[in-house]
Amino acid sequence: MAAAIRYGERHAGLTGTNPSVSTLVVRFDEGGPRIVGRGVTALGGRPHAETVALAEAGELARGATAYVTLEPCAHHGRTPPCAEALVAAGITRVVSAAADPDPRVDGKGHAILRTGGIEVVPGVMAAEAARSLSGYLTRHRLNRPEVTLKMALSADGMIGARGRGQVAITGAVANAQTHLVRARSDAILVGVGTVLEDDPALTCRLPGLTERSPMRIVVDPRLDTPVSARLAEEARAIPTHLVASSHADEERRRALREAGFDFFAAEPDEKGRVALPELLDDLGARGVSTILVEGGAALARSFLEDDLVDRLTLVVAPCTVGEDGVRGPIGLAEASERFYLTREVRFGDDRWYEFERKEG
Incomplete structure (x- = not known):
């Protein structure tokens, strides 16, 4: 998760109204943990980090763990929710850091994951991730x-x-x-x-x-x-x-x-x-x-x-x-x-x- 938080700094200030989130897709094989997909919110805010990481991982995402610095989105916009994309890709475990206060997400992303049979481990290094995403979190908390x-x-x-x-x-x-x-x-x-x-x-x-x-x-x-x-x-x-x-x-x-x-x-x-x-x-x-x-x-x-x-x-x-x-x-x-x-x-x-x- 610490690596994911550092990777998310890459596009800080460049993602429009969206936060600079990152996702690492990790396989735990015989040789130990191996990162098979990395993603950070794209310039301007789209696509989201999960989409980028899953595209890089391809079929290797099936059965893997995704580390995400912010709860995956749950609302439909121009693209399907990232939570649904993680389920469709065959991810079996999601480790997330900061909670998303956006009322369109706030717990709903984790609920989609659990309904899809994914193990969810929330709140890992939440304070560190929140510090990195503090602007986005402040805007939603204080308007x-x-x-x-x-x-x-x-x-x-x-x-x-x-x-x-x-x-x-x-x-x-x-x-x-x-x-x-x-x-x-x-x-x-x-x-x-x-x-x-x-x-x-x-x-x-x-x-x-x-x-x-x-x-x-x-x-x-x-x-x-x-x-x-x-x-x-x-x-x-x-x-x-x-x-x-x-x-x-x-x-x-x-x-x-x-x-x-x-x-x-x-x-x-x-x-x-x-x-x-x-x-x-x-x-x-x-x-x-x-x-x-x-x-x-x-x-x-x-x-x-x-x-x-x-x-x-x-x-x-x-x-x-x-x-x-x-x-x-x-x-x-x-x-x-x-x-x-x-x-x-x-x-x-x-x-x-x-x-x-x-x-x-």
Whole structure:
């Protein structure tokens, strides 16, 4: 199952509204266990992992065991349910990890397998699989995407400097890790202040992974994003959306649309800010499962104040910014009180800390 979970990471962020699930078909012959079929949810979400693995295994699937990282689907769509495909292929035992909260599945997939005479062993490494599939599971549980807030902090707690544009805080190794996180995300979100101050591209720029750049979203109620922004350079190739008020200037909207931008509607909250819960609800309804929030300070503070951060990544560098710095909305001490520390690692001279929400 551990191998299946690792294999499922292959298409993380690339399977549309479906999760990146994997299936291993294993025969237990005289020579020991042997993988005869492997499958991962295809790009865009179809076909499912079970279908791919069974096709590779062919007749060797008969009498074999299937390891699946998520309960096989039970509903009819453009293709028959994966649970029925496992029965038809002659699989005799299914070992599954995470339960599927989709009401069309939720226990029904296992029921089809048992009715078809297959032995079902559920819940094997369920927590590990759920961590890998957490975006999909969060979207079904909370009707919104899973939110990861990532910030780089200087040794004196700053995330940037006023009036100096983009300030390099972390080194090359940590920056490469940030691009890996982008490649695994459905969308990356920043505030318009970051666009005006830093003019970022918000793409994945690692060799071989450039095509895995996520959807880009800018919270920009008044449509202050310049048509000359770097985001416009690839706005037609990479879906790029501005979260704008209905009262925003129509000429600005028209010019930005011609530059390749699209728009999400913004609703104000009681403080006059963009209502983030409603925005996340809309994105969840569109099938977005994971969002990486990268800046800046005001937007990050809003996500924290609204209790919308599921995962927090703080990258602490040894450099200092000084008195003109923009202080981060959360530091290591407060993060340790509000979240569980799940990972700590060094990348070059920088320390990378990952936290998860404390439930209950």
